[in-house]
Amino acid sequence: MAVADADAMLAKLVLTGPVGAGKTTAIRSLTDQAPVSTEMPLSEGATEDKSTTTVALDFSSTVLEDGTTLLVYGVPGQDRFAFMRPIILRDALGVAVVLSALDPDVAGQCGYWLREILADDPTMPVVIGITHTDRLPSFNMSPIRAVVNDLGAEVPVFTFDARDREQAFHLVRALLLIA
Amino acid sequence: MKNLDIRLAALDETLVQRVRMAANALVTHRMHARVAAWDGTRCDLVVVAAEDLYGERVRQIAAGRGTPVLTLGGDGESVLPHHIPRRLANIATIVRILHDLAVEVVPVAAQPGRARETPKDSEGSCALVRLASQPDLARADIEASIDGLTVWLMPGLGRVLGADAASLREAAARLGSGGWTFRRLSPGEPLPAAAVASQSLEVFYLKGAWAARDELPHYPPGACRLAAWPDLGTAADIVEALQVVKALRRVGGDVRSIAEDAGIPMRETAACLWAFSAAGLVERAPDVPWPQPARTRGREKEGLLKRLARHFGLDRGPLRIAHT
Numbered sequence: 001m002a003v004a005d006a007d008a009m010l011a012k013l014v015l016t017g018p019v020g021a022g023k024t025t026a027i028r029s030l031t032d033q034a035p036v037s038t039e040m041p042l043s044e045g046a047t048e049d050k051s052t053t054t055v056a057l058d059f060s061s062t063v064l065e066d067g068t069t070l071l072v073y074g075v076p077g078q079d080r081f082a083f084m085r086p087i088i089l090r091d092a093l094g095v096a097v098v099l100s101a102l103d104p105d106v107a108g109q110c111g112y113w114l115r116e117i118l119a120d121d122p123t124m125p126v127v128i129g130i131t132h133t134d135r136l137p138s139f140n141m142s143p144i145r146a147v148v149n150d151l152g153a154e155v156p157v158f159t160f161d162a163r164d165r166e167q168a169f170h171l172v173r174a175l176l177l178i179a
Numbered sequence: 180m181k182n183l184d185i186r187l188a189a190l191d192e193t194l195v196q197r198v199r200m201a202a203n204a205l206v207t208h209r210m211h212a213r214v215a216a217w218d219g220t221r222c223d224l225v226v227v228a229a230e231d232l233y234g235e236r237v238r239q240i241a242a243g244r245g246t247p248v249l250t251l252g253g254d255g256e257s258v259l260p261h262h263i264p265r266r267l268a269n270i271a272t273i274v275r276i277l278h279d280l281a282v283e284v285v286p287v288a289a290q291p292g293r294a295r296e297t298p299k300d301s302e303g304s305c306a307l308v309r310l311a312s313q314p315d316l317a318r319a320d321i322e323a324s325i326d327g328l329t330v331w332l333m334p335g336l337g338r339v340l341g342a343d344a345a346s347l348r349e350a351a352a353r354l355g356s357g358g359w360t361f362r363r364l365s366p367g368e369p370l371p372a373a374a375v376a377s378q379s380l381e382v383f384y385l386k387g388a389w390a391a392r393d394e395l396p397h398y399p400p401g402a403c404r405l406a407a408w409p410d411l412g413t414a415a416d417i418v419e420a421l422q423v424v425k426a427l428r429r430v431g432g433d434v435r436s437i438a439e440d441a442g443i444p445m446r447e448t449a450a451c452l453w454a455f456s457a458a459g460l461v462e463r464a465p466d467v468p469w470p471q472p473a474r475t476r477g478r479e480k481e482g483l484l485k486r487l488a489r490h491f492g493l494d495r496g497p498l499r500i501a502h503t
Contacts, residue, residue, distance in 0.1 A: 177424075
């Protein structure tokens with residue numbers, strides 16, 4: 001098989017965002033299998049729900065009906081691994097930024113991640129997926145929309161449950177529509 | 180030729196088709212009938228479903244205005260003056276009763292000062308249409324109640340709040356009906372302690388509009404577009420809405436052109452537009468060319484995108500991933 005043909009049968013999708021937002025869970029929902037993870041115990045901030053964190057990357061894959069392989073990467077949230085992001089983002093079809101509604105600075109995080117991604121590739125399709133809104137009835141979407149509008153980017157912002165396969169798929173559907 | 184404005188409420192798909200065919204057949208009686216979903220405004224004839232709460236509500240409103248009502252469906256006899264049980268509701272019978280009712284009608288459009296009304300902020304009007312037709316209402320934080328059920332519409336947060344998930348579902352299912360009471364919340368008014376569950380306001384409206392799409396009125400003419408992407412993350416069962424959003428963001432236009440661009444039927448497209456309008460996200464400016472969102476990727480990945488779209492269930496309707 002020629003290299004170009006092989007490339008056409010591979011697709012790369014990247015999930016990124018801060019620690020504890022649900023990237024690994026979303027990857028599991030998207031590929032129907034647990035990702036290969038490099039997880040370590042959280043040195044601080046561990047909770048009953050979250051005692052480990054991804055320190056290098058998550059990876060999983062799934063094969064489409066026509067044989068195309070979809071590679072799904074989860075890029076770590078810690079700043080010290082920021083050097084890896086442009087490497088993994090290269091040739092990606094798009095990026096889903098997963099944020100937690102429980103983060104008091106979720107809008108600031110949204111702006112930070114959008115700038116990080118678009119600075120490297122201004123044409124990269126991006127969607128924002130916000131988790132844990134079920135635990136915060138007073139969640140406010142407006143500041144996040146304001147951040148997206150200020151950046152002038154075509155970025156869908158969805159709340160979703162990373163454990164729900166259909167909702168994780170829906171986030172990717174939005175990404176495909178802007179790609 | 181007598182022009183008639185006929186509205187339908189709560190009928191199932193089979194009966195809607197029969198009424199439409201019967202209405203077309205009225206032309207043999209020199210009557211031209213326009214058939215649309217009930218929207219709470221005045222019309223010449225109303226056809227409602229029997230044994231349906233919404234249908235009964237509409238029947239009462241119409242009867243109160245003196246508008247002739249034909250009731251269809253149900254199994255048994257009723258005391259209603261013009262009722263055709265389902266087993267007898269063939270097209271010929273519907274034509275006959277419609278004709279009998281219509282001969283006495285002075286069409287609304289022919290009455291001085293009675294051109295077709297636009298939806299008003301009355302409790303009899305569909306809640307979605309009330310919100311969508313009044314931008315200042317759509318932008319306000321509102322306590323909305325119907326039959327003891329209360330939800331809080333919070334466009335400032337982009338959320339709707341309720342006592343629990345079940346009450347939010349029930350409220351969404353009733354958004355297509357009248358009878359809602361709206362109370363604007365005062366600035367700074369604290370949320371009630373009962374408001375412990377929330378969800379995306381856009382999903383709430385979309386679910387309601389989708390459930391009531393057979394009954395919603397035609398979406399008003401004129402070009403429109405979306406100011407922002409609605410939060411549709413938890414409406415994964417309504418994939419069509421994403422295609423409508425894409426068309427609204429990409430090209431804008433009236434409901435017909437949006438439907439064509441999205442590859443989605445007019446009725447479903449209109450339902451999405453009513454929902455997004457109620458959420459205050461639709462901009463209307465017919466003479467202004469819309470700025471096009473930047474195209475992000477080239478054509479070289481089109482085939483791959485189509486395959487991924489199929490995998491992720493984006494082609495339940497016509498596949499609309501291709502670039503233009």
